[in-house]
Structures are given as structure tokens and as C-alpha cells.
Amino acid sequence: MASSATPQGSLRQRNLAGPGKKNKDGTSAASSDVEIDKLVKATGVQAPKVSERDYKIVGVFITAIAFLTRFWGISHPNEVVFDEVHFGKFASYYLERTYFFDVHPPFGKLLFAFMGWLVGYDGHFHFENIGDSYIANKVPYVAFRSLPAILGALTVTVVYLTMWESGYSLPACIVAAGLVLLDNAHIGQTRLILLDATLVFAMACSLLCYIKFYKLRHQPFSRKWWKWLILTGFALSCDISVKYVGLFAFITIGSAVVIDLWGLLDINRPGGALSLPEFGKHFAARAFGLIIMPFIFYLFWFQVHFSILTRSGPGDDFMTPEFQETLTDNVMLANAITIDFYDTITLRHKETKTYLHSHPDRYPLRYDDGRVSSQGQQVTGYPFNDTNNYWQILPVQDDQKLGHHVKNHDLVRLRHLVTDTILLSHDVASPYYPTNQEFTTVSVADAYGDRSADTLFEIRIESGKPGQEFKSISSHFKLIHNPSKVAMWTHTTPLPEWGHKQQEINGNKQLAASSNVWFIEDIPSIPEDHKRREKPEKKVKTLPFLRKWFELQRSMFWHNSQLTSSHPYASLPYQWPFLLRGVSFWTQNDTRQQIYFLGNPIGWWIASSVLAIYAGIILADQFSLRRGIDALDRRSRSRLYNSTGFFFLAWATHYFPFFVMGRQLFLHHYLPAHLASALVTGALVEFIFTVDPVENDVAYQATKSGKKVPIATKRHVSARERYAGQSLLASWVAALVILALVAAGWYFFLPLTYGYPGLSVEQVLRRKWLGYDLHFAK
Structure with missing residues (x-):
């Protein structure tokens, strides 16, 4: 070419x-x-060389x-x-x-x-x-x-x-x-x-x-x-x-x-x-x-990257607990506590950081598009921590003793403490996603009676091994509804006024999506001075380079694909060759510099x-x-x-x-x-x-x-x-x-x-050739 x-x-x-x-x-x-x-x-005649x-x-x-x-x-x-x-x-x-x-x-x-x-x-x-x-x-x-x-x-x-x-x-x-x-x-x-x-x-x-x-x-x-x-x-x-x-x-x-x-x-x-x-x-x-x-x-270059960054930092949240265990001074892992049945827990969505929440208000009979709801108790995502975020983790059979650890793939029920109801999902369309299942709660009597199967959820730890202990902070997991095999999921579009503009919680059929991941932030039922909250010194672990690289690549590609929100200085490709707009980098009001x-x-x-x-x-x-x-x-x-x-x-x-x-x-x-x-x-x-x-x-x-x-x-x-x-x-x-x-x-x-010298209003206006959104034009 x-x-x-x-x-x-x-x-x-x-x-x-x-x-x-x-x-x-x-x-x-x-x-x-x-x-x-x-x-x-x-003749010995040669083409003249252009002078180097x-x-x-x-x-x-x-x-x-x-x-x-x-x-x-x-x-x-x-x-x-x-x-x-x-x-x-x-x-x-x-x-x-x-x-x-x-x-x-x-x-x-x-x-x-x-x-x-x-x-x-x-x-x-x-x-x-x-x-x-x-x-x-x-x-x-x-x-x-x-x-x-x-x-x-x-x-x-x-x-x-x-x-x-x-x-x-x-x-x-x-x-x-x-x-x-x-x-x-x-x-x-x-x-x-x-x-x-x-x-x-x-x-x-x-x-x-x-x-x-x-x-x-x-x-x-x-x-x-x-x-x-x-x-x-x-x-x-x-x-x-x-x-x-x-x-x-x-x-x-x-x-x-x-x-x-x-x-x-x-x-x-x-x-x-x-x-x-x-x-x-x-x-x-x-x-x-x-x-x-x-x-x-x-x-x-990624090997150099991993070799230099050995201390825990702001990037921890983007990585799995296994990855975080390779970093020194990781506060999240130091605070991890093994969860037992009957513990009171708060569940938090990894991506949006919202808490799993419920309150006595109920879904409306009909949504704006005419669909009918179950009129059950609302289950929502709430950004602030309060007592309506408290859930008790219960075994399927009520013969489990206190102190028995919850493990990967265990079936559990979640009891909402304030309203004394049990989390449930069923084949009713959610408020915003007709293809996704509604999440609600039912009474304890119904949960152990006619609705027993619909209240069962599987704890599925990300990259977890069979029998692995379920821990707060460090165990990132998906909560899978057992009968229908949908994952508990939320998104940032707020519910209408009837839902207090909180986040919708529904059942996502796409189980592999990383947006289905949750973690247990805290166990409020354990006193601060309890022995279970002791923090023994933990050894830094190692992971193979390629495993760390694949995990980081997956996270980078996913977050790159999520950069879809609007920006005041974003532009479209058809605008570039004609230079229809630019980007404001910096301004100084006193000197009118930009x-x-x-x-x-x-x-x-x-x-x-x-x-x-x-x-x-x-x-x-x-x-x-x-x-x-x-x-x-x-x-x-x-x-x-x-x-x-x-x-x-x-x-x-x-x-x-x-x-x-x-x-x-x-x-x-x-x-x-x-x-x-x-x-x-x-x-x-x-x-x-x-x-x-x-x-x-x-x-x-x-x-x-x-x-x-x-x-x-x-x-x-x-x-x-x-x-x-x-x-x-x-x-x-x-x-x-x-x-x-x-x-x-x-x-x-x-x-x-x-960025200098500063320009007068007239000078700025002369440079707005295609209506460029310059500062100090007034």
C-alpha cells in the first residue's frame, strides 16, 4: 500500500x-x-538526486x-x-x-x-x-x-x-x-x-x-x-x-x-x-x-502495572475480593466477617451502591402503561442506610442452629425486620421492565405456606468455590431466585412518586451480567466489641498474572461501554471534520483567560x-x-x-x-x-x-x-x-x-x-466563527 x-x-x-x-x-x-x-x-547520465x-x-x-x-x-x-x-x-x-x-x-x-x-x-x-x-x-x-x-x-x-x-x-x-x-x-x-x-x-x-x-x-x-x-x-x-x-x-x-x-x-x-x-x-x-x-x-505494560500497584486504593471496588486479597492494607478484606444464619445484614448493590430496602407502601394497582401489579409491598433500592434496610438471613429448614455459617450455593430466605415479611419474587412484571420479575414481600405465614417456593433464594458467590464461606464485604454475590432462576437487579432510573423516587428492584433473566452483583456491607446484629469483629492480620495472597489481567480487562471493557451519559462538550463524529464545536478546558474569571x-x-x-x-x-x-x-x-x-x-x-x-x-x-x-x-x-x-x-x-x-x-x-x-x-x-x-x-x-x-492573553467581549465574539460556546462572550 x-x-x-x-x-x-x-x-x-x-x-x-x-x-x-x-x-x-x-x-x-x-x-x-x-x-x-x-x-x-x-553516457553515464544519471537522474539528478533531490538534495537530502x-x-x-x-x-x-x-x-x-x-x-x-x-x-x-x-x-x-x-x-x-x-x-x-x-x-x-x-x-x-x-x-x-x-x-x-x-x-x-x-x-x-x-x-x-x-x-x-x-x-x-x-x-x-x-x-x-x-x-x-x-x-x-x-x-x-x-x-x-x-x-x-x-x-x-x-x-x-x-x-x-x-x-x-x-x-x-x-x-x-x-x-x-x-x-x-x-x-x-x-x-x-x-x-x-x-x-x-x-x-x-x-x-x-x-x-x-x-x-x-x-x-x-x-x-x-x-x-x-x-x-x-x-x-x-x-x-x-x-x-x-x-x-x-x-x-x-x-x-x-x-x-x-x-x-x-x-x-x-x-x-x-x-x-x-x-x-x-x-x-x-x-x-x-x-x-x-x-x-x-x-x-x-x-x-x-500490564505486568509493570500490577508490579507497581501493590497497595490497596480507590480501585479496589472495581475488582473481585480475590484480586483485592493480593493488595496490602485492604480495609474491606480486613473488615470481612463470616455470616451466620439468623444474622441481620444490609445488602448493597455493587454498581449503584444502593441498599436493598422495603417499606409498608405497596405497588399501585395499575402502572402508567396500564399493566396490573400484584399490589404487594414495595421492595426498592435506597441510597441511605436506615433500619428499613435490615434483613435477617434465614435457613430453608428452621432446624439450623445459631452459629451455623452460610456458604456458597446455600438456599436462604430474607426476612425484612421492620415489616416482618419475607422477600419474594414471582411471575409478575416489574414496574419498568415488563420482561423482568417483580420483587415484593409476603407475610411469614404465606412464606412458609402456599408461597414457600417463591421465597427461596440461592447465594451464588462470584468465582466462589463449593462450600466457600459467605462473608460480608469480601463476598460479592448474586441473589438468584430459586424457582425462576432470575437474579436480583437494580438500575438508576427512579420510580415515580408512589415509589418515593427510589430505585426499582426486579428479577433479571440475564444471569451473567455483572450488574447483578451485590455484597453484604454490615451485620448490625453483631455488637462492635463482639469477638466476631476482631481483625486478625491477614497474609497477602497471590494470583496468576493472566487471571488478574483477564479480570481487569473485563472490568475495563465493561466500564468503557457504560460511558454513555451526556456531556455538555461531547460531540458527534459528523461534526469533527468541519470543526463545528470544541471543548472548554479552563477559565479564569479575573483575567478573562480561557x-x-x-x-x-x-x-x-x-x-x-x-x-x-x-x-x-x-x-x-x-x-x-x-x-x-x-x-x-x-x-x-x-x-x-x-x-x-x-x-x-x-x-x-x-x-x-x-x-x-x-x-x-x-x-x-x-x-x-x-x-x-x-x-x-x-x-x-x-x-x-x-x-x-x-x-x-x-x-x-x-x-x-x-x-x-x-x-x-x-x-x-x-x-x-x-x-x-x-x-x-x-x-x-x-x-x-x-x-x-x-x-x-x-x-x-x-x-x-x-490560555493567554485574556480577550475582551468583542475579541471573543470575533472568534465564535461557528457559534463556538466560548466563555466571556458577554
Whole structure:
């Protein structure tokens, strides 16, 4: 997929006529190529090399500007900004070795912790609130912010190198790098303690490394070939180890690899067909370098994560009791008490933290949708602890003695102490879920009479063993209604006024759902000074790495899927390419300063327009070919479909998957796709404005040598002479005009990106181009 074209090469690689075609003088294209190649070799004329020195000088200059734009005023503001409350806090937890939970993989957060460790920070500040002072709390925040600033600056360099390695002209390289260099969103995201700088840098590196690897396709299994294959895999691993949206880079590279392997199967491929064993080696090498090795690196960061976080912390609640037993100083496990029959207990839902509750009020005869209830006593979820949350755990047979422990899979009844009724579920629809069963209570007489079976519940401890003791706090369990096999469940939608706006409790038929889990918070019937409340010292246990990893993965994926609530600054994917809205990061009322996360509108609109132009060019070319019109030379078409097509593929795979996501989405999710669109823009600048001067120079020098060359070549030289200089000038003019417009947009929105200076009402209003929800507009 990636272009391997370089500025050098024989005219054979540049010939306008395709294989098997005739020139206008009747000679075959192939024979013309052979004659010219012979002539070039005989005369010693070589295609002039584009100066690498020029590329290097411009690359150093762009890198220097990138560092300047990312580090300028990086110490402002000297207080917590936006999501620094999360990722700064996680770095502190690493340095304190305190267990925490996050929906993102650990690599990006580990890098922040490493920066803190380098400067001697001990993690004492926990970034609790936006606006908390770094100076007053003695936090080396500039060191933390320097990490994304460095990676953000190097991302510009990687974009430039990607274009250079793909064989594009200097104007094209400058345009692509300039769109990222002068983009306010990329700058804003790389000046704060956030993960996206690491994510975008890793994504850019994966594209560059794969292009370097692809260019060595004619040297398979060489040292350099293996080096760039492994580096591509490492970059992909770093990408997905920062955020799970890094999977999109795997789709990009994976699609290119599939196309490459499909080409290797072609029996008519140049260089001869590969045998099936040889193809198998190619497939195995790519599978190892791009799947197995990245997965090993991915696991490695989790191993580091578990090795550092050995102390109990705020992430304990997200893990099972078995996992928590691997952490030192775990208060929950230290307070665990074995539950006996006839104990009074309080049951709490793990997810919503609501208590199982009941009161004398009854369900209404009819609900709003016309369905009829049992009119039984209400069983609800209540957020506060009171005596209506007290339940007594009873054995099925009343011959159990006091002191007999409750165990996993035991059948029990639950007696509500205040109303002296027994918990029951039956085949009556719940208030909000017609498919779920109603939970209510019945009198003791009915519970041991006609309704006996409907009052039986099974204690099913999560990952519990047969006969395992049932404990408070540490035993996370599901309460399964024995006859109907539904699990007691609750959700956050409040009941109407008749239910005092408390949570509905019902029977969920989906037993596997993690939202069915409860735990016993306390045993009020045991006095504080009772022997059962003694806390003997407990040894820290161990769990196999893969078991801990699977548990954490399951929890991360589940909680990630639950990020569906609305957010005032959330946006939808269709809004991103047009930059319809941004995100407010920080405000300072006294100085009227604000940081508003927004891309450079001019740069984004240019890049989005070029994406549409590229799609139009491809469609037009395909339509022309269907009508027998071949408007493009072979080299231009190859680059348009392969190299530029690879960049367009990277944009598409980093953009369109967001349309099927149900979670909260923000503008920063588009940054990897925007980088890919910048590459497409640079490539299209060359395609539209540049006629390849190298091909002209070879043919021109050949004709000027006085040797006989085909008539078709002379005509070709004449046309190329007229347009080569003009096209090169046109490409530079186009590049400079684009960069000037982009630089103007960057400068105009600079106060919103850097957070200073403060703007007057008039100045703010001038920047509300598309109704951006800026502060201080009044």
C-alpha cells in the first residue's frame, strides 16, 4: 500500500505508457524504455538526486518550530486543567504504589509516572479538582506537561519524515507537516497532562515504520526488513497500550498487509511467483511482527502495572475480593466477617451502591402503561442506610442452629425486620421492565405456606468455590431466585412518586451480567466489641498474572461501554471534520483567560476539502477508465492509489468506526484521523501542482547527449521542458499559500489555545466563527 517511490530511478519506472502499449511512432513502450536505459548507462547520465541536505535542513527547522509552539508558556496556567484531574492523579497513584482503576491501558500513564519519578516527585498531590494550585501544592507540573509536549513536537517530525520516506517533494512534505505543526488542537492537547499526545505519536510512528518496512519488500527477511517490521509492531503496541482506539491503527496496517500478501500470491507478479512455503514464511513473519510481538508488549505494560500497584486504593471496588486479597492494607478484606444464619445484614448493590430496602407502601394497582401489579409491598433500592434496610438471613429448614455459617450455593430466605415479611419474587412484571420479575414481600405465614417456593433464594458467590464461606464485604454475590432462576437487579432510573423516587428492584433473566452483583456491607446484629469483629492480620495472597489481567480487562471493557451519559462538550463524529464545536478546558474569571480546545479551522477545512477532492479524483479516474480514457500516467496513478491511498485508508479507519460507538465522544478523538488527513493533503498538493522533474531530467540529458532516441521520447521531453519548471513553482506557491492561511488561523485562535492573553467581549465574539460556546462572550 505505501509508496516505495524515491526521487531517483530509471525512465523505465517513469514512462507514460503502460506495459504492452504503443508509442505514437509505432515503437513499443517497452523498447523505448530499454533504449533509454541503455543510453543512460552508456553516457553515464544519471537522474539528478533531490538534495537530502535540503530535506534535512527543513526537517530540523520544522522540528525546532514544533518544540517552540508546544513549549511556549507551558507553565501557564499553574493549576489543574480539565482531564489533568485524572491522568495527573493516576501518575501520583503509581508513585504511591496505590491501586487505582481506569478504562484506559497503562502505558501512557506509566510514562507520566516515570517523568514524576525522574524529578523526584513522591505523588503526594492527587489532582482532586480543576483549578487546584500546582504552586501551592508543590507539584512539578511542568515536568509532567513536558512529556506530551516532547511527543507532540516529535509527531510533527514523524509526519514530515513519513512524507519524505514516501518520496514526496519538499513542498508536499512541508504542507503535511505544517498542518499538524500549526494546528491548535494538536498543540492544545500536547501542552497538558493528557494521553492523546502519546496516542497520536505512536499512531504516526506506526505509519512511518510500516512505510520503511514496505520499501524493503524486495529484500525480504534481511536485517533491516526485520527491524522495521518489529518497530512497526512495537509502535502499534504502544498505540493500543495508551487507549483502545489504538486498535484502529492495527486495522490500517492490517489492511495494507492483507493487500500486500494478496499481491505476493499473484503468479504473474514481477520477480516470479512465490511458492506456497515461501508465502507461508511471509505470512508467519508478519503475524509474528504485527500481532504476536505487539500483544507481548501489551501484556508487558500490564505486568509493570500490577508490579507497581501493590497497595490497596480507590480501585479496589472495581475488582473481585480475590484480586483485592493480593493488595496490602485492604480495609474491606480486613473488615470481612463470616455470616451466620439468623444474622441481620444490609445488602448493597455493587454498581449503584444502593441498599436493598422495603417499606409498608405497596405497588399501585395499575402502572402508567396500564399493566396490573400484584399490589404487594414495595421492595426498592435506597441510597441511605436506615433500619428499613435490615434483613435477617434465614435457613430453608428452621432446624439450623445459631452459629451455623452460610456458604456458597446455600438456599436462604430474607426476612425484612421492620415489616416482618419475607422477600419474594414471582411471575409478575416489574414496574419498568415488563420482561423482568417483580420483587415484593409476603407475610411469614404465606412464606412458609402456599408461597414457600417463591421465597427461596440461592447465594451464588462470584468465582466462589463449593462450600466457600459467605462473608460480608469480601463476598460479592448474586441473589438468584430459586424457582425462576432470575437474579436480583437494580438500575438508576427512579420510580415515580408512589415509589418515593427510589430505585426499582426486579428479577433479571440475564444471569451473567455483572450488574447483578451485590455484597453484604454490615451485620448490625453483631455488637462492635463482639469477638466476631476482631481483625486478625491477614497474609497477602497471590494470583496468576493472566487471571488478574483477564479480570481487569473485563472490568475495563465493561466500564468503557457504560460511558454513555451526556456531556455538555461531547460531540458527534459528523461534526469533527468541519470543526463545528470544541471543548472548554479552563477559565479564569479575573483575567478573562480561557483554554478552549479547538482545531485550526482553516487547516481542518482545507484538509477535509482535500479528502473530498481525493475521493472525487478516484471516482473520476475509475469512471474514465471504464470509458476507455486513460488520463493519468502509470507513476501518478500508482502513487495516487498506493501511497495517497494508504494515507486515506489511515484517515478512514481512524474516523468511521466512531459512528458505531455508543460511548461519549469528544473532538480529541479525531486527532489521529486529522493527522492522516494532513498526509493526504500534502500528497494531493504534489499530485495537482507538480510534474515530475526527475523523469524530465533523465530524458532531457539523454537527448542532449547527441545520442539517437525514440521520437516519442523527444516529444515527451519537449512537453516536460515546458511544464516542469512551472509546475515546481506552482507547487511551492500552493504550499506557501496554504501555510500562510493556516498560520493566520493558528495565530488568530492562539489566545484560546495557550490560555493567554485574556480577550475582551468583542475579541471573543470575533472568534465564535461557528457559534463556538466560548466563555466571556458577554
